[in-house]
Each structure stands twice: as structure tokens, then as C-alpha cells.
Amino acid sequence: MTRLRANLLLMLAAIIWGSSFVVQQVGTGNLGTISFTGARFLVGACMVFPFALKQFRRVHLRERRFQQKDWLALALTGTVLLTAAVLQQHGILRTTVTNSGFLTALYVPMVPFLGFLFLRRKVHFVVWPASICCFIGTYIMSGAHEVELVDGDFWVISSTIFWATHVMLVGALASRTRAPLVVAATQFAVCGTLGLVLGAVIESPVMADYVGAVWGICYIGIFSVGMAFTLQVVGQRYTPAADAAIILSSETVFAAIGGMVFLGEHLSLLQFMGGALIFVSIIAVEVVPQFATGKARALD
Template sequence: MLHKSTTHKPFFSREEAALIGITLMWGATFLIVHLAVGHSGPLFFVGLRFVVAGLLTIVVFRRALRGITKKELVAGSAVGVTIFLGYGLQTYGLQSISSSTSAFLTALYVPMVPLIQWLVVRRPPRALTWAGIALAFVGLVFLAGPDAWQLGLGRGEIATLLSAAAIAAEILLIGRFASEVVSSRITVVQLLVGGLLSFATMPIAGEGVPAFSWVWLVAGIGLGIASALIQLTMNWAQKSVSPTRATIIYASEPVWAGVIGRIGGDRLAPLAILGAAFIIAGVIVSELKPRRRSNGELLVE
């Protein structure tokens, strides 16, 4: 028999609420990115965004950087590589596949995180977490739309699958090192590594430095500030929030992107609205914490 507990506890912890906040911010950046890449190449803009973020965090945390450790340099560099691969491979894939297919393949990071974590640490997520993962993934599939199922096995699809794996690796690596490093110091390293790798690969991708535009400059600075806050919050919050639970929260990013887009004049298809509902349901279900009373009755908090 199920009863609701009468105790009043916050539904989300402070750290989980912070992750929801940066996910909202993350979703809001897509409109700005869409505008900015019309005036510059994608790798240049990604590089600008993360180097600005890295330089900003150097200024803010310059005193803390004096005590940086080898572990923080290695961990930050590893996360920075996954940031670069996640953005870079997804951008490369979009040159030959549709945005809906890209969205669907990228969404595979949601089930990847718990599966990889299960294989590595041999600790399966609890049943309600699996339910939340399933709901979030179905929601992302609905948001991608019916065109997303027109899959092949070309270089665009392969690159996007690898980008999804990179995103999963980023979340897992942050969770692995979060409790062992100083958040401010590892944030500086991962931002600079991600940005500098983007700049370094521009010649390989045949991308040149764009003509000056206030659009990419202002957008790069603005998103650099946002990226610094997002990565710092991820490194701090995942000290206590598991990678699997964080993944379900991050899955709500396209919901917020859709809301911001709707405010900007875009129309949401009924299937997209249904997908958003599934994702929100997934976040809520994953937060339910069943426990038993002394008389054996099961409560859901």
C-alpha cells in the first residue's frame, strides 16, 4: 500500500536546483549560438566562447590557482577534451545530417551514462532512476521528431554518436573527480583546454578566422560568462549529485530551449510538447525516494 509521507522536505536538493538553473541557462544559449554562427565558423565560435570563459575564471580564481595540483590539471584536461569532442563532433556531424537526426543521436548520451557507470563501477541505478531515464529518453526522441528516424551509417551519424559518447564521458568524469578536486581550479583548466583545442583544429577543418563582427564578439563574451558559470556549477553540484541523476536533469535542456524559442516566435509542434512533458516527468520520477515505515508500508516521498 502506498502512502505519501507527511514530512516536508525539499523535492530537489540545493545542488539539484542549481543544475536545473544552469540547464535552463544552457537551453537559452541555443538561440544566441544560432545567431552567432551565422557570422563565424563553429569551431572559432566554440573556441572563443570557452577561452573567454577560461580567462574570466583565471581572473576570478587567480589566488586559488596558486595551489593547483597535478590531479586537477589531468582531470581538468580530460574533461576539456570531452567538451571539445562533444561540441566539435556534433558540429561536424551537422554538416551532413539533419538537425533532427543529430538531436536524436545526441540524446543517446542519456542511456549511455547509467550503462557505462554500471559497467565500470558495478552499481546499477535504482528502479525509479531507470524509469526517469526511460521517460527522458522517450521525450528527447519525441522532441527530435519523426525525421530523426531516417538514419544511415555515414560519417555524420558516426561523428554524432561519438559526440554523444563524449558528452556521457564529460558527465561521468566530472562525477568521478568532483569530490577530489577544487571546483574553481578544475573549471579553469577544462574551459581553457576545450577552447584552445577548438582553435587548434580550425586549420584541420579548413575553417579560417572570420571577418570582425560585433555579433560573434558580443555573443562570445556573453556565452563565455554563461559557460564559466555552467561548468563551475556542474563541478560543484556533482560532488553530491550522481552522474545518472544529473544526466536526467541535463536532458531537460531542449525543453528550456523550446520555451525560449517559443518566446522568440518559434512554434512548438504537438509532438515536441509531448516530448517536453515526458522529460519533465522523467526528472520528477527520478527524484521520488521510496522508503518503508516500521510497519512495512511503502512510502513515496
């Protein structure tokens, strides 16, 4: 797969995630945050499992054998995913769709920073200004300069550390295992199982709570988890984590559009300009490295 195609898959994942912010805010019913998160990720795991099993057999027998440390790393990734998703979901229920979309994008500048700090992973120079521009664009879009932060915003902010960590783990494991569908299905299963167990202990849901949230669970489980997160894992096998984070940040734009269309939230001209700044940053990350490579080849 070419890097361009991988980046298009990441963009599609961002579109699905952006539209899902609305459902996450209105489709949970009386079901608790942890239980809702567990249920939707188990739905996603069931959706991807048949394809993951087929890929596992092929890779395990013909390319590289899965080792115990691979499964432990996948279990860790699923745990990080659960933590990020629960914190974000808890915050989404207590703030606006636009603000939650904006604050989630804080993980974008965190990814290259954490990658360099802990993994000594260098990135193309364009990633740094593009990350900053993405953050500025989401800040403008959110209208955060016009409103005060509320309780839910701080929960969303806390989730960004785990989202940044998750992006790095997914990129590393997708490349290491050569089996992105196995990575996706395993992390979903871990996240979903832990979520349901913890939810049962902490939130004590009854069957009526699950029934009341069934449409939200199915929509998010099939589209946001089963499709979008799987697209992320597949795309990140061919795209560096820092670049992927910038592309995925466009979910902010689509979250704002979803809030405007379905919840009556409004965007000003300035906020639309913030969205344009995000897309310029994404294009820069895609085009500048290729232009630099082409120029270097021409000089040779």
C-alpha cells in the same frame, strides 16, 4: 550544499543550455565550428578564472594538494569536452534546434550504462526507467517519428558518447578535487586553447570572422560556458552522474521552447506531453530515493 540545491543548479544549467541552442545555430556567422568552440570556451575560462584561483589557493593549502594526475585528468576532461562540443556544434548548423536538442539527450541513458560498464558504479533502480522515459520524451518532443534524419543529426548523435563521458569525468573530478571551480576553469582553458589552435590550422579564420561572430561568442561564452557548465560542475559534486544526466536532459525542453519562440518552430500537443514526461522523470529521480531512505529510517 544539499542535494536538492545541487539539482536546482543543474536545472538552471539546463535552462541556459536550452536557450543557447538558438544562438549556436544563428550566432556563428562565418566562423568555423572548431574556432567558434575554442573562442567561446576561452571566454568562459576568463570569466571563471578569478574565482577558480581563489578556490585553488584555499583547497591546495588547507584541504588537499593537487597532484600531477589531477591536472592530467582535467586536461583529458577538457579534450573530451572539445570533441563533444565541436561535433555537436557542427551538427547544430545542419539540423533543426529541436532535433539537435533531442539527439543530444541520447547521452542520458548512456551515463548509467557506461558508469556501470567501466566503473562498476551502481545506481538507484529508478534511474533506469527514468533514463528510458527521458529518451522517449525527447523522441516525442523532437517529432523524429515524423521526419527523416539529416546529415547534421548524425554529427549530434556522435557527440553524445563524448557528452556522456564528460558528465562522468566531471562528477568524479569535482568530488575528488573538492574544487569545482578549478575543474570548470581548467577544462574550459584546455578546451578553448586546443580549439583555437586546431581551428587556426584546419579552418584558417581571419579576424573578420571572429568579429562577425562576436555576439554569439560572448553570449555562449558567458552564459552557456561560464555560467551553465560551472553550475554543472558545482552541482555534480553533490549529485550522482546518472541522476545529473537525467536532470540536465531537460535542456531538450528548453531548446524546443527557444526554437518555438525565436525561430518559429512549432510544438504539437503530443510534443508538449513528451516534455511533461521528461519533467516527471526528473521529479522521480529526486523524490523516489529520498522516499525510500525516509521509509527505511522509519522502519529502523
